[in-house]
Amino acid sequence: MLHSFSRWIIPLFILCVLLIGEIKGVKVYDAFIRGAKEGLTIGVRLIPFFLAIFGALAVFRSSGALDFICRLCSPLANALGIPGEIFPLGLLKPLSGSGSLGYMAEIINHRGPDSPLGLMASVVGGSTETTFYVITVYLGSVGISKQKHTVAMGIAADLVSFLVAVFCSRWLFPS
Numbered sequence: 001m002l003h004s005f006s007r008w009i010i011p012l013f014i015l016c017v018l019l020i021g022e023i024k025g026v027k028v029y030d031a032f033i034r035g036a037k038e039g040l041t042i043g044v045r046l047i048p049f050f051l052a053i054f055g056a057l058a059v060f061r062s063s064g065a066l067d068f069i070c071r072l073c074s075p076l077a078n079a080l081g082i083p084g085e086i087f088p089l090g091l092l093k094p095l096s097g098s099g100s101l102g103y104m105a106e107i108i109n110h111r112g113p114d115s116p117l118g119l120m121a122s123v124v125g126g127s128t129e130t131t132f133y134v135i136t137v138y139l140g141s142v143g144i145s146k147q148k149h150t151v152a153m154g155i156a157a158d159l160v161s162f163l164v165a166v167f168c169s170r171w172l173f174p175s
Contacts, residue, residue, distance in 0.1 A: 042141055049140040053133055057096045066091060082166050085117060089124050090162040094131040094155065101125065120169035127165035128158050 021028040060066055070088050077087045085107055093100040107121040131154035139147055 046137060046141055049136045053096075053136045057099055060095065061099065080163070080166075081170060083117060083120070085111075086120055086124060086166060089121055090128070090158075090166075093125065093128040093162075094158045096133065097130040100130075116169070116173045116175040119173045120166060123169045124162060124165040128161045129154070131155065131158050 018028055021031070066088060069091060070084070073087065074084060077084065082090075089100055089103050089107070092103055104121045104125045108118045111117040113119075113122075131151075135147055135150055135154060139150065
């Protein structure tokens with residue numbers, strides 16, 4: 001019963017939108033075409049921003065800068081009880097969702113999905129945001145160039161989310 005009903009939810013929703021639009025006198029097809037054109041225009045405008053963030057991430061990883069920062073911060077991470085394998089995930093997540101997902105998959109494949117480290121990687125991955133990607137796409141698409149405070153708050157939120165995720169994971173999934 002529920003399975004057959006759930007199959008019809010989206011078509012029924014679309015039908016309701018079309019009917020309400022017709023009742024209110026909206027030219028639904030024309031509105032759809034205008035919206036599609038606007039979406040395509042925005043998508044084309046975003047391409048340079050995507051190229052910039054993905055290029056910077058590739059340089060960051062391939063140059064060894066990620067490894068260098070991890071080695072540099074390892075005494076602080078050890079003092080806070082952050083496992084060495086998790087620390088790079090905290091650095092990658094604000095930059096790239098796909099890069100951090102790949103790194104998280106490596107941890108899970110190597111340590112196991114139900115291991116304390118695999119569970120911690122999952123919690124960290126779900127608790128933090130791809131801050132620089134979001135800032136690049138959303139602020140860049142509307143032409144906002146003064147992003148200093150947004151970046152600072154985004155990094156602060158990522159840092160707090162990362163630390164809380166690590167500490168809660170250590171508490172909930174002791175090794």
